[in-house]
Amino acid sequence: MTAQARPAPKRFRADKPVLFLLCALPLLWLALRAFGVGGLSLGPNPVEALLHALGLWGLRLLLLTLCVRPAAVVLRQPRLMRLRRMAGLFAFAYLVLHFLTWLVLDRGLDLHGIVADIAKRPFITVGFTALVLLLPLAVTSTDKWMRRLGRRWHSLHRLVYAAALLGSLHFLWLVKADWREPAVYIAIYVALMSWRWWKRPVARLIPPTSRESA
Amino acid sequence: MRKHHPASQPLPSEITPRDRYFSRREVIAGLAAAGMVGAGAPGPAHAAALKHTKNARFSLKEAPNSLEDITSYNNFYEFGTDKADPAARSGKFKPQPWSVTISGEAARTGTFTLEDILKPHALEERIYRLRCVEAWSMVIPWVGFPLGDLLKRFEPSSKARYVAFKTVMRPSEMPGQRFPVLDWPYVEGLRIDEAMHPLALMAVGLYGESLPNQNGAPMRLVVPWKYGFKSIKSIVEIRFTEKAPPTSWNISAPHEYGFYANVNPSVDHPRWSQAQERRIGAGLFAAKQPTLPFNGYADQVASLYSGLDLRRYF
Numbered sequence: 001m002t003a004q005a006r007p008a009p010k011r012f013r014a015d016k017p018v019l020f021l022l023c024a025l026p027l028l029w030l031a032l033r034a035f036g037v038g039g040l041s042l043g044p045n046p047v048e049a050l051l052h053a054l055g056l057w058g059l060r061l062l063l064l065t066l067c068v069r070p071a072a073v074v075l076r077q078p079r080l081m082r083l084r085r086m087a088g089l090f091a092f093a094y095l096v097l098h099f100l101t102w103l104v105l106d107r108g109l110d111l112h113g114i115v116a117d118i119a120k121r122p123f124i125t126v127g128f129t130a131l132v133l134l135l136p137l138a139v140t141s142t143d144k145w146m147r148r149l150g151r152r153w154h155s156l157h158r159l160v161y162a163a164a165l166l167g168s169l170h171f172l173w174l175v176k177a178d179w180r181e182p183a184v185y186i187a188i189y190v191a192l193m194s195w196r197w198w199k200r201p202v203a204r205l206i207p208p209t210s211r212e213s214a
Numbered sequence: 215m216r217k218h219h220p221a222s223q224p225l226p227s228e229i230t231p232r233d234r235y236f237s238r239r240e241v242i243a244g245l246a247a248a249g250m251v252g253a254g255a256p257g258p259a260h261a262a263a264l265k266h267t268k269n270a271r272f273s274l275k276e277a278p279n280s281l282e283d284i285t286s287y288n289n290f291y292e293f294g295t296d297k298a299d300p301a302a303r304s305g306k307f308k309p310q311p312w313s314v315t316i317s318g319e320a321a322r323t324g325t326f327t328l329e330d331i332l333k334p335h336a337l338e339e340r341i342y343r344l345r346c347v348e349a350w351s352m353v354i355p356w357v358g359f360p361l362g363d364l365l366k367r368f369e370p371s372s373k374a375r376y377v378a379f380k381t382v383m384r385p386s387e388m389p390g391q392r393f394p395v396l397d398w399p400y401v402e403g404l405r406i407d408e409a410m411h412p413l414a415l416m417a418v419g420l421y422g423e424s425l426p427n428q429n430g431a432p433m434r435l436v437v438p439w440k441y442g443f444k445s446i447k448s449i450v451e452i453r454f455t456e457k458a459p460p461t462s463w464n465i466s467a468p469h470e471y472g473f474y475a476n477v478n479p480s481v482d483h484p485r486w487s488q489a490q491e492r493r494i495g496a497g498l499f500a501a502k503q504p505t506l507p508f509n510g511y512a513d514q515v516a517s518l519y520s521g522l523d524l525r526r527y528f
């Protein structure tokens with residue numbers, strides 16, 4: 001909190017613009033393919049291609065968001081923490097688009113079928129729950145909300161751990177037989193959460209001290 | 215129409231006079247050539263033209279999917295589990311020379327070359343709908359001959375109540391077989407009356423040319439009223455059995471994939487609905503279409519299952 005109160009020196013840092021571009025690249029690529037730019041296409045099943053790519057990038061960015069604190073601590077680069085919000089918001093954006101693709105293009109806004117699917121299909125229930133959990137996190141991601149919620153902000157934002165787990169399970173659950181790729185994401189999730197478990201007291205101490213020295 | 219043929223490679227029709235080229239010997243030779251020319255070249259580039267007639271009675275009126283769709287969006291886990299894997303990773307597969315072993319409850323058994331298997335059969339084109347268990351569908355102009363005609367040649371005995379099929383096992387040419395996504399080799403089976411049904415097709419080609427590797431070269435089953443996974447590809451063994459043979463997806467997930475696997479919009483897959491299907495090639499904004507009982511072939515095949523509880527025997 002003290003770091004934000006202090007007026008920051010007006011020095012240009014490339015990290016945020018670079019991350020923005022990197023996070024936007026998959027979306028740009030999908031847009032080029034969807035609009036058939038330069039002969040690109042989404043292939044024989046464009047709805048599935050879009051749905052899977054958006055979901056996959058959402059999950060990858062969500063896990064990237066969980067990597068930020070361990071990376072900042074392990075690499076002693078507290079500045080990395082500046083990037084976490086953007087990664088998280090991009091993850092949310094991809095997952096909202098994933099959901100909308102399913103809702104509009106895959107299910108054709110067939111509300112009866114959609115409600116039935118969310119209730120009856122465990123992998124859809126789980127994925128939908130993950131998105132719902134992320135919604136308050138996206139809303140309260142602003143500086144204003146951080147100040148307003150204070151300590152409770154951190155408690156609230158632990159929901160991201162549940163959302164990432166549910167997102168990984170959603171992926172695992174939908175594959176027919178080849179569980180290798182979802183298993184990679186689950187392994188990354190387990191590794192990141194184990195790190196948090198073992199380093200819990202340390203992880204709490206390091207950012208404030210390094211912030212002072214920065 | 216033949217845009218997948220590279221210009222550098224002469225068509226068989228360009229080498230051989232048209233009348234001779236359409237004799238059956240040439241068809242078989244064409245199949246053989248297809249396999250040899252094809253080594254190392256991915257995709258359908260090495261297709262050879264097949265002499266065939268058009269069977270309008272057994273063909274849909276719908277427009278078929280493009281060759282591009284049919285050869286680039288495949289479930290053939292032997293080459294990988296992504297839809298694009300079979301086209302991208304089947305280049306090393308050699309569908310020639312090929313032989314098929316016939317065994318079990320039949321008078322004539324043994325190992326036969328593909329040429330011997332195909333020799334007596336006139337090829338015909340049938341435009342069938344293919345409905346995948348993943349709720350998508352295509353319309354495909356297959357070239358083949360009735361499976362029943364082939365099976366009868368081996369004189370199955372009265373004990374032959376089922377027919378079992380096996381896909382070739384070649385991990386060196388089929389990279390997907392190097393990891394046990396399924397219990398390789400892939401096996402499938404039909405009840406003998408299903409196998410003898412005139413709609414059951416043994417396919418050796420599509421769009422008038424020999425099967426590309428990613429579609430199950432050199433010979434595959436097509437059972438249009440069942441989910442696609444029943445239509446086993448690259449067949450090396452046919453066995454007549456008294457008991458229902460094991461089938462790969464049923465072994466993998468018995469509560470999700472039954473032995474029958476008849477297309478049925480009113481019996482959902484445990485994880486998704488089977489009421490609708492997405493037509494491949496329809497585009498980003500096309501609505502799904504309703505799935506038909508027995509994939510639209512109910513008039514011809516529903517009687518095979520009279521008295522059978524299709525919810526239990528899914």
